Amino acid sequence: MRILHTADLHLGRQFNGIPLDADHGAVLDQIVSAITSNRVDVLVIAGDIFDRAAPPTSAVRQFNGFLARVASETAAAVVMIAGNHDSGDRIASMSIMTDARRALIRGAIRADEQPLILTDAYGPVAFTGLPFAYEYAARECFADEALHTPEDVLTAQVSCGRRNIPDGARWVVVSHAFITGALSSESERPLTRVGGVETVSSAVFEGAHYVALGHLHRPQSVGASHIRYSGSPLAFGFDEFDCQKSMSLVEIDAVGRAAIETIPFEPIRRVRVLKGRHAELLLAERSDDFIKVVLTDDAPVIDGMKRIREVFPNACELAYERNERAPAAKLLVGRALALANPVEVVGDFLEHARGDRLSENELAVVAVALGRLRETEDMQ
Known part of the structure; x- marks a missing residue:
C-alpha cells in the first residue's frame, strides 16, 4: 500500500506579514500531482492544516478546493487529524457526510478510536488518527485525572486505538506530537505550558508499522526509520533556509516494512539568507524570494533596507554580521530545544x-x- 504523508500546511499563514496564498496553492497542486503520478492509495495530513483555529475564509476555500480535487481527480483515501493550531471542531465538521470507506477525519479526542481499514493484495491495513489534545481535554475524555503531560495523553490515545486493530492487520498511526530527540524549528508553537516537558518517547508507538507525524517542520525520522515527520511544505522562518522541504512517499509491504522515499517540494518563493557588503548585494539578480540580509559592512548603511528591496522586494530582515550571535551559542540553543x-x-x-x-x-x-x-x- 502506498501512502503520501504530509503535515503542517498552516494554510492562512503569512511570512513576515507577506501573504502565502499563492505559495500554498503551488504546494497543494504538487501534492495532487504526486498522488496521481505515484498511484498513491492514501493521503495522510498529520495536523496543522490551518495556521489558527479561526482561519481566514480564503484559506478554508483553498483547502476545500484541494480536497475536492483529491476526491474527483484521484482514487486516494484521505486520513487527516487536527493539530495544535487547528480547531478540532472545525476539522471534525469536515467528516460529516463523507464516505467513511474512503476518509478518516479526526478533529476531537475520543475514548474509542476506530480505525479506517483498507485492503491491498496482502490483506488489511488499519489507519488510526490521533488528533492533538491538551491534557485538560484528555482528562475529561478518558475520565483520568492522572494525565498530566503530552506523553500521558498520547499513551492513552494509542492504547485506545490499539484495542481496535484487527488481528494480523498492518497498523499506521497518524499523530501530532514532539517526539524525543527530534529537531525543532523556531516557527513551532509549544505543545505545553511554560516549563512543562512536551516531548514524548517514540516507544509509545510500539506495534505500529508506520507512524506519520506532524508538528515539527523539518523532515526527519526519530527513534526508528518508520517513525517520521514529513515536515511542512513551506519554510516559515529563516532558520529553515537550508532545509529541503518534501513529502514522504511510504510503501508498506506484505509484512509491514515501510520503504520511504522523499518527494521534494518546489516552492515558488524560497527562503534565503544572503551575506555580503551592501553595494555588492545591490548588484545581484532581482528575486522575489524571502530574504534575510546579513551585511558585512563595518559602518551602518543609510536606508539599507529600502535600497535592498529595490532588488529583493520581499526582503524581511536586515542584520549586521558584527551583531550576530556567536555560532557556538546558537548551536547550544538549537540543541537545547531538541533535547529529550x-x-x-x-x-x-x-x-x-x-x-x-x-x-x-x-x-x-x-x-x-x-x-x-x-x-x-x-x-x-
Whole structure:
C-alpha cells in the first residue's frame, strides 16, 4: 500500500506579514500531482492544516478546493487529524457526510478510536488518527485525572486505538506530537505550558508499522526509520533556509516494512539568507524570494533596507554580521530545544561550559536533584 504523508500546511499563514496564498496553492497542486503520478492509495495530513483555529475564509476555500480535487481527480483515501493550531471542531465538521470507506477525519479526542481499514493484495491495513489534545481535554475524555503531560495523553490515545486493530492487520498511526530527540524549528508553537516537558518517547508507538507525524517542520525520522515527520511544505522562518522541504512517499509491504522515499517540494518563493557588503548585494539578480540580509559592512548603511528591496522586494530582515550571535551559542540553543528531558538540558549546558560531557554518575546526581525539585513543586 502506498501512502503520501504530509503535515503542517498552516494554510492562512503569512511570512513576515507577506501573504502565502499563492505559495500554498503551488504546494497543494504538487501534492495532487504526486498522488496521481505515484498511484498513491492514501493521503495522510498529520495536523496543522490551518495556521489558527479561526482561519481566514480564503484559506478554508483553498483547502476545500484541494480536497475536492483529491476526491474527483484521484482514487486516494484521505486520513487527516487536527493539530495544535487547528480547531478540532472545525476539522471534525469536515467528516460529516463523507464516505467513511474512503476518509478518516479526526478533529476531537475520543475514548474509542476506530480505525479506517483498507485492503491491498496482502490483506488489511488499519489507519488510526490521533488528533492533538491538551491534557485538560484528555482528562475529561478518558475520565483520568492522572494525565498530566503530552506523553500521558498520547499513551492513552494509542492504547485506545490499539484495542481496535484487527488481528494480523498492518497498523499506521497518524499523530501530532514532539517526539524525543527530534529537531525543532523556531516557527513551532509549544505543545505545553511554560516549563512543562512536551516531548514524548517514540516507544509509545510500539506495534505500529508506520507512524506519520506532524508538528515539527523539518523532515526527519526519530527513534526508528518508520517513525517520521514529513515536515511542512513551506519554510516559515529563516532558520529553515537550508532545509529541503518534501513529502514522504511510504510503501508498506506484505509484512509491514515501510520503504520511504522523499518527494521534494518546489516552492515558488524560497527562503534565503544572503551575506555580503551592501553595494555588492545591490548588484545581484532581482528575486522575489524571502530574504534575510546579513551585511558585512563595518559602518551602518543609510536606508539599507529600502535600497535592498529595490532588488529583493520581499526582503524581511536586515542584520549586521558584527551583531550576530556567536555560532557556538546558537548551536547550544538549537540543541537545547531538541533535547529529550531537563537532565539532558543541564548536561548539554555543562558540556558547553566546561568542554566535556557529564559522567553517568554526575547525570544521576542531576536527575535526583531535579526529581526533588519536582516533588517540592508538587507539594506546594
